[in-house]
Amino acid sequence: MSASTPILVRTPVKPFYFNTSAHLLRITPQKSNTLAEFLDALRDCPEGSIFQHSFRTLQEHHFIREGFSNDFAHWTLSACNEPGLAERLASVDVREFTSVAELRGRFIQIVENFLQRAPATGTRMARETFYFCASDTVVIPTSFVAHTLHEFTEGLRGVSVHCIHHHFIEARLRLKLMSNDFSQWLHEDLGLTEAARQLNRIDIYTMTLEDVREQIIRVVERALT
Amino acid sequence: MSKLSGSWRERSPRARAHYMEPVEPQTESELAAKDSQPDNSASSVAASSPRPERRRQPRTWETPPAPVPPPLLDDYKNIVGTADIDELKFLAQEVKGRTVKMVNSTAVGGGVAEMLHQLIPLLNEVEVKTRWDVITGGNDFFEVTKAFHNALQGSDYKLTQQARDIFLMHNEQNRKRIQFSEDVVVIHDPQPAALIDARGGASQRWVWRCHIDLSNPNPEVWGFLRPFIERYDAAIFSSQSFTRQLPIPQYLFYPCIDPLSEKNKDLEDSFVQQVCDEFGIDRSRPIVTQVSRFDRAKDPVGVVQAFKQARKYVDCQLVLAGGGASDDPEGAAVLKELREAAGEDQDIIILDLPPWCALEINALQRASTLVVQKSIREGFGLTVTEALWKGKPTIAGAVGGIPNQIIHKLTGVLVHSVEGCAYQMRYLLTHPDFARQLGQNGREHVKENFLMTTNVRRWLLLCRILLSGRSK
Numbered sequence: 001m002s003a004s005t006p007i008l009v010r011t012p013v014k015p016f017y018f019n020t021s022a023h024l025l026r027i028t029p030q031k032s033n034t035l036a037e038f039l040d041a042l043r044d045c046p047e048g049s050i051f052q053h054s055f056r057t058l059q060e061h062h063f064i065r066e067g068f069s070n071d072f073a074h075w076t077l078s079a080c081n082e083p084g085l086a087e088r089l090a091s092v093d094v095r096e097f098t099s100v101a102e103l104r105g106r107f108i109q110i111v112e113n114f115l116q117r118a119p120a121t122g123t124r125m126a127r128e129t130f131y132f133c134a135s136d137t138v139v140i141p142t143s144f145v146a147h148t149l150h151e152f153t154e155g156l157r158g159v160s161v162h163c164i165h166h167h168f169i170e171a172r173l174r175l176k177l178m179s180n181d182f183s184q185w186l187h188e189d190l191g192l193t194e195a196a197r198q199l200n201r202i203d204i205y206t207m208t209l210e211d212v213r214e215q216i217i218r219v220v221e222r223a224l225t
Numbered sequence: 226m227s228k229l230s231g232s233w234r235e236r237s238p239r240a241r242a243h244y245m246e247p248v249e250p251q252t253e254s255e256l257a258a259k260d261s262q263p264d265n266s267a268s269s270v271a272a273s274s275p276r277p278e279r280r281r282q283p284r285t286w287e288t289p290p291a292p293v294p295p296p297l298l299d300d301y302k303n304i305v306g307t308a309d310i311d312e313l314k315f316l317a318q319e320v321k322g323r324t325v326k327m328v329n330s331t332a333v334g335g336g337v338a339e340m341l342h343q344l345i346p347l348l349n350e351v352e353v354k355t356r357w358d359v360i361t362g363g364n365d366f367f368e369v370t371k372a373f374h375n376a377l378q379g380s381d382y383k384l385t386q387q388a389r390d391i392f393l394m395h396n397e398q399n400r401k402r403i404q405f406s407e408d409v410v411v412i413h414d415p416q417p418a419a420l421i422d423a424r425g426g427a428s429q430r431w432v433w434r435c436h437i438d439l440s441n442p443n444p445e446v447w448g449f450l451r452p453f454i455e456r457y458d459a460a461i462f463s464s465q466s467f468t469r470q471l472p473i474p475q476y477l478f479y480p481c482i483d484p485l486s487e488k489n490k491d492l493e494d495s496f497v498q499q500v501c502d503e504f505g506i507d508r509s510r511p512i513v514t515q516v517s518r519f520d521r522a523k524d525p526v527g528v529v530q531a532f533k534q535a536r537k538y539v540d541c542q543l544v545l546a547g548g549g550a551s552d553d554p555e556g557a558a559v560l561k562e563l564r565e566a567a568g569e570d571q572d573i574i575i576l577d578l579p580p581w582c583a584l585e586i587n588a589l590q591r592a593s594t595l596v597v598q599k600s601i602r603e604g605f606g607l608t609v610t611e612a613l614w615k616g617k618p619t620i621a622g623a624v625g626g627i628p629n630q631i632i633h634k635l636t637g638v639l640v641h642s643v644e645g646c647a648y649q650m651r652y653l654l655t656h657p658d659f660a661r662q663l664g665q666n667g668r669e670h671v672k673e674n675f676l677m678t679t680n681v682r683r684w685l686l687l688c689r690i691l692l693s694g695r696s697k
Contacts, residue, residue, distance in 0.1 A: 020312055024686040025477040027465050063669035064635055078633060128628065131465035133477060136690050140315045142308065160308035 011148070012189035016181075018144040018155045020163035021170065023056060023135040030132035035080060036122035039111045041132055042072075047100040048134030054094050054103060055173070056135055059165040062209035069205055070094075071130075072107060079126040085114045093205065094169065098176045139166070149190065149224050156217050161209040168212065169204060182216060186223070195223040295346040296485045298681075304484050305678050313682055317351035320688045325355040326405065328420060329413035330370065332359045336480065336607070337413050337436055340680070343483050347681050353688060358403050360417045366395040370416040373450070376443035377415060384445040396420055405429075409688055418453045430691040433457045434478070438467040438604065438625065458691060463605050464626040476687060479629060480605045481680040482614060482671070487583035489614055492591055500588035504544075504576060511541040511654050514593040516586055516611070518549035519559040519577070522602040524622070526559075527643045529566045529573060531599065534647035536572070539654045546576040546589050590615050595653055595660070599646050600624055610675045613637065613667030618660035620649045630675065636667040 030045045032038035042050075053071035069090040077086035088110045097103040115122045142163055144155035156164075167181035175184065179200060187196035198219045204212055302310050325348065329337050341357055348355040362370075369388045376382035396419035405423045411432045412420055424431055433454050439447070439462070447469070454460060459474045468475055482489050501508050513532060517523040525545050532543040545563065549556035560577060567573040578585060590596060596612035596619045603625030610630060612619045619637040621627045631637035638653070640646045653660040673679070 022312070022316055022682060022686050024683060024690060027462065027468055027475040027477050029470060031465075060673060061632075061635075061670070063673070064666055067635060074632070128623075129466065131468075133465065136686070138316070138686055138689055140312060142315065143311055158308060160306060160312060162312070163308070 010191060012146075012185070014189055016146040016152055016155070016185045016189075018142045018146070018159050018163055019139055019166060020142055020160060021166045022138050022140060022162070023052075023059075024138075025052070026134045026136055028132045028134050032130045032132075033126055034123050035076070035082070035085075035111065035115060035126075038072075038075075038130060039108065039115060039122075041130075042104065042108050042111060045132045046134050047104070048136070049132040050100050050104045050107070051173075052133050052135045054092070054107075055170055058094070058169060058204065059162065059209070062161050062165065065206060065208055065211075075126070075128070075130045079128040079130065080121075080124070081127075082114070082121065085111070088114070095172065095178070095200075095204070098172050098178060100173065149192075149220065152185075153217055153220050153224070156213060156220065161213065164209055164213050164216070168199075168216070186220070192223050195219050293487065295343065296483075298347055298350055298678075300485060301676075301678050305672060305676065309678060313678065313685065314351060316682065316685045316689070317353060320685060320692065321352040323353055323409070323688060323692060324407040325353055325409045325411065325684075325688065326407040327355065327357045327411045327413065328360060328403065328417050329357075330360050330362075330367075330416040332357075340481070341413075343486070343677055344680060344684065347677070348684060351681075351685070353685065356407065360395070360399040360420075361402070362395040362399070362416075365391050367416075373415050373446050374437065376446040377450075378438050379441040380443065382443050382446060384443075384449060389449060393419060396422070408692060412457075415450055418450055421453050421456045424456070430458045431456075432459050432461060432687070432691070434461045435467070436463060436480075438464075439469050440466055442469070459687070461687075464629055467626075476683075478680065478683050479626070479675050480607055480610070481675050481677050482607060482610050483677040484614060485677075488587050489611060490587070492584070492588055496584075497588045497592050500585050501592050504574060504585075504589070506544060506574060506589075506592065507542060508592055511539070511594040512544060512592055513541050513595045513597060513650055513654075514544040514546065514589055515597045515599065516546045516590060516608050517598065517600070518547045519556040519563065520549065521555070521559055522600055523547075524599045524601050525563050526566045527601075527646065528597055528599050529563065530643045531597075531646035531650060532573065533570075534644070535650035535654070538651050541594070541650070541654060542572045542574065544574045544576065544589060544593070546578055546586060548578050548580055548582075587611075587615075590617060593617055595620060595650060597646065597650070598622065598627065599640065599643075600627065603627055606630065609637075610671055613664075614671045614675075616664040616668045618653050618663040619667060620646055620653070630670065631667075632670070635663070636670045637663055 026048070028045060028049055030041040030049065032041045057071045058069070070092065073086045073090035076082045076089060089107065092103070092106055092110070094103065097106070142159055144158055146152035146155045169180070171181040172178065175181070183196035183199045186192040186199070199216060202212055202215045207215070298310050298313060327341055327345065329341065331338050345355045345357055369391045372382055372388070373392070396417060399417065400420055400423045405425060409430045409432065411434055412418060413434045414436055418433060421431055455472055457473055459476060460471055461476045461478045462468045463478065463480050465477060484490065498508065506512060515523070515525065515528050517525070519525060525547070528545065529543065532541070535541065563575060567575060590612055596617040598606060598609045598612070598619065598621040600606065600622040601624060603622065605626030606621065609619060609621050609627055613630060613636065619631060620640055621631050621637060623639040623641055628639065631639050633639045638649045640649055
């Protein structure tokens with residue numbers, strides 16, 4: 001479809017219910033003072049810890065544009081002074097994973113490879129302990145429901161950034177798809193496949209969540225015109 | 226002895242909210258200082274020079290301000306957004322009508338009481354019916370619990386049978402005195418920990434909220450308390466690093482600040498200016514500030530040393546605002562050392578303020594170019610939270626709960642030495658764009674994690690999780 005062709009937006013099959021998730025931080029028994037202990041803890045910690053230190057940390061630090069992609073990368077840089085390992089861990093994009101188990105496997109693989117090449121670093125004491133935490137999550141509704149694309153943009157403007165994170169970033173773990181709730185609704189219920197695809201190309205690692213919200217709104221508004 | 230010319234009521238920005246009579250100077254030196262005080266009436270403030278005359282003995286007030294009515298949740302909408310407040314209300318719906326009891330050891334003074342005064346009205350507003358009881362006890366009990374408190378944070382202590390008996394006897398007396406019929410009972414800190422003996426039906430949930438650092442406790446005292454703690458359904462700590470290994474779920478609740486409190490609410494710039502004029506601070510030059518009681522753990526002398534190093538390269542003033550020197554012999558000694566370290570340096574302004582000068586502290590933080598908290602030991606470090614909330618680039622020691630707040634070079638800078646502190650002062654004062662970005666990030670970090678509204682969210686979540694049985 002060319003850019004100049006008007007898009008006929010049909011009535012959605014079902015409305016979009018904006019929900020959000022609230023998380024309570026739990027401190028787990030796992031902690032590490034060396035990279036070797038860190039690797040062990042990565043293997044043994046609950047899935048909630050992997051989720052907390054990757055998906056959730058993006059939400060907790062949603063206002064930062066650079067230098068903070070996950071807690072593991074941050075600790076290996078700031079407490080272990082291993083920038084090479086930190087870069088590799090930071091490059092893990094949570095959007096490439098639809099299960100926490102796969103994501104855990106990727107982190108383990110990176111640390112294992114690093115320790116195989118530099119085994120002496122495994123027992124060196126870190127400057128600070130890494131405490132593995134986990135999230136207990138409760139999903140709650142919001143007052144926003146979209147029956148039309150116009151209401152959808154109003155909802156996007158009105159909800160909290162936690163809601164944006166819930167639908168746009170966390171959603172892939174629920175959907176088990178390389179996608180998000182917004183794209184799914186645009187594609188499946190409104191037939192706006194190109195807009196859905198464009199949303200999946202928004203870079204969450206170089207923008208704040210407020211920037212992400214603005215980008216989503218721009219894509220949806222373009223679909224409205 | 227002449228009265229102070231004019232009245233604070235007329236000339237103080239504080240007078241808009243409340244006013245207090247100044248403490249009359251008592252000593253000869255105070256009288257001399259009083260007689261030399263400049264007339265800071267409104268007209269003279271308006272005509273003040275860019276370099277205000279130093280006031281080495283700022284006026285203080287002998288009574289605290291009248292209490293301010295507690296805010297409503299909707300009052301926070303302008304700060305955290307309507308969506309966040311609406312989410313809290315949705316979150317509360319499933320626990321509406323459930324009952325909570327908070328128990329601690331003091332109704333006034335200290336961070337726990339202050340937090341409960343703010344939290345409980347907000348929980349009641351969303352119809353989570355929350356009561357607060359304070360345990361009673363004689364001097365013997367509070368002497369024992371004070372010793373426990375220090376021992377749990379690492380001090381040497383020999384636990385005697387007498388101390389155990391006093392602790393248990395007073396807990397038992399409070400158990401008989403207080404009704405425990407609520408759905409969730411929250412016991413704050415070690416003093417009332419043995420009240421777990423009052424545990425009722427199987428559906429009731431008991432939570433131990435530990436506000437102190439348990440990372441290195443006296444083994445005898447912890448060994449005595451631990452069996453009580455293990456009988457709770459959950460424990461809450463203020464930082465990951467403050468915890469012990471326990472067989473019950475442990476949650477992380479960061480301490481928080483209230484953005485609507487006197488210490489943190491927005492202020493008119495005219496008020497900030499008047500406070501600076503009163504204290505002899507020149508706002509046309511960079512201001513570096515540390516706010517903390519006069520305590521060696523806060524390393525105020527180290528701050529002076531860092532300032533003196535930094536000032537070789539960049540023009541600035543240092544403000545050290547604190548308290549605790551009047552009622553604490555160690556505080557008085559630290560203040561004396563600090564004054565000796567400062568010498569006759571007119572750019573080092575030391576302010577010994579009473580604890581109710583929240584508005585003035587707020588104004589000093591807002592007037593600052595940089596805020597420093599160069600602690601060498603620290604609890605959570607709420608003065609850091611306050612500075613970050615005001616968008617101030619902040620330099621702080623990497624101790625206690627401070628690394629939870631300051632992500633190095635993203636929400637502030639962490640330092641480990643006088644030299645590091647001096648370098649960061651120089652760097653941030655000469656790189657204002659970077660400093661501004663740190664300040665912006667710091668404020669957002671507080672908004673997301675360390676505000677009272679986030680604390681309400683955590684309590685509501687905990688009630689939902691505990692009462693649904695998910696924590697088991």
